[in-house]
């Protein structure tokens with residue numbers, strides 16, 4: 001496993017062992033912060049706003065005692081005047097040790113990595129990949145369940161367009177899970193993912209109903225259903241109500257069921273669920289910091 | 305050797321074992337309408353293996369690797385006969401390479417390759433039926449969505 005100078009573009013580039021290694025490093029850094037990025041500069045290139053992800057990367061860099069380059073954001077302005085992504089990255093890489101990129105177009109992070117001699121971390125490229133989100137999701141499951149193997153995982157909501165759920169399913173496929181996919185018929189998990197699961201002999205069931213599907217789960221991963229996905233607004237209203245998790249929905253679930261959500265939530269999970277002991281979505285968001293610290297330290301070559 | 309039902313060529317290439325509906329694609333790939341010498345095309349010929357097949361004979365043309373790769377994408381059953389002095393000097397079947405650089409366009413409108421000047425790259429992830437994955441946006445596309453880079 002070599003991480004030094006490596007780009008973090010897609011969860012598909014990570015082997016099972018590499019995933020587990022990143023999680024282990026994240027845990028070490030969460031427990032014992034180290035100044036591993038001292039004297040190093042990170043340039044966040046955010047071509048679309050994403051305050052949470054940006055803040056999480058900055059917090060991670062600061063915990064490692066590294067610096068964040070303010071110049072990078074001003075470079076984005078010249079992009080609006082027609083400079084190519086390639087040229088922007090070529091300019092920025094001279095001033096920095098590490099580039100974090102968020103871009104609305106799919107494949108932008110891969111192209112940025114090809115332009116840059118410094119490591120590039122993808123903080124989301126359109127509907128394609130957001131590998132640090134996937135790794136923080138895995139870290140959350142790993143920490144709360146003491147491992148990733150043989151878990152019953154339910155995914156609820158928009159399974160058709162949800163980048164987060166697709167990456168999570170792909171990554172978890174390494175760990176012999178049992179999946180339950182809960183979604184409206186119109187927002188089902190795409191066939192390409194079901195074929196991948198069949199080929200890997202991974203069990204899954206599909207349903208439109210939350211109950212009783214969630215009662216034997218270890219993890220329930222909830223995602224937002226967006227109104228724009230439905231041609232008929234009446235249909236949207238129906239699902240919005242039916243897929244709302246309340247205390248009542250959870251009356252027969254396993255005691256140690258943990259509920260995750262990539263946030264922000266709209267109304268998929270009722271506020272009353274927050275203090276049930278099942279909710280770990282705020283902890284999940286906070287887990288982004290140690291995971292990003294681990295990746296930064298690894299690609300800078302400060303941990304081998 | 306079996307006698308072919310289209311007039312023989314002195315030197316050049318005979319593309320055999322293609323489906324009749326693939327003829328136009330081959331013409332497009334090889335820009336045959338611009339080829340200065342004779343090209344003959346026969347469609348709906350009887351074939352044991354394929355039922356019906358088509359043959360294209362191109363006088364005085366030898367294909368580049370890139371042209372062969374393109375034919376392999378759209379006509380996976382094709383075989384190529386290189387003709388020298390009215391005889392078959394070399395016979396090969398097209399083979400799908402593992403990767404394609406700047407051969408097909410990414411059909412995903414949000415792919416960076418459709419917004420910036422960059423060569424497309426595709427990797428073949430399944431041969432029959434052929435599926436390819438874009439190196440940039442990671443979208444998996446099938447034959448119905450392949451479009452040549454102009």
Ligand SMILES: [Zn+2]
Pocket residue numbers: 107410411412415416417438439440441442443
């Ligand atoms: Zn693409």
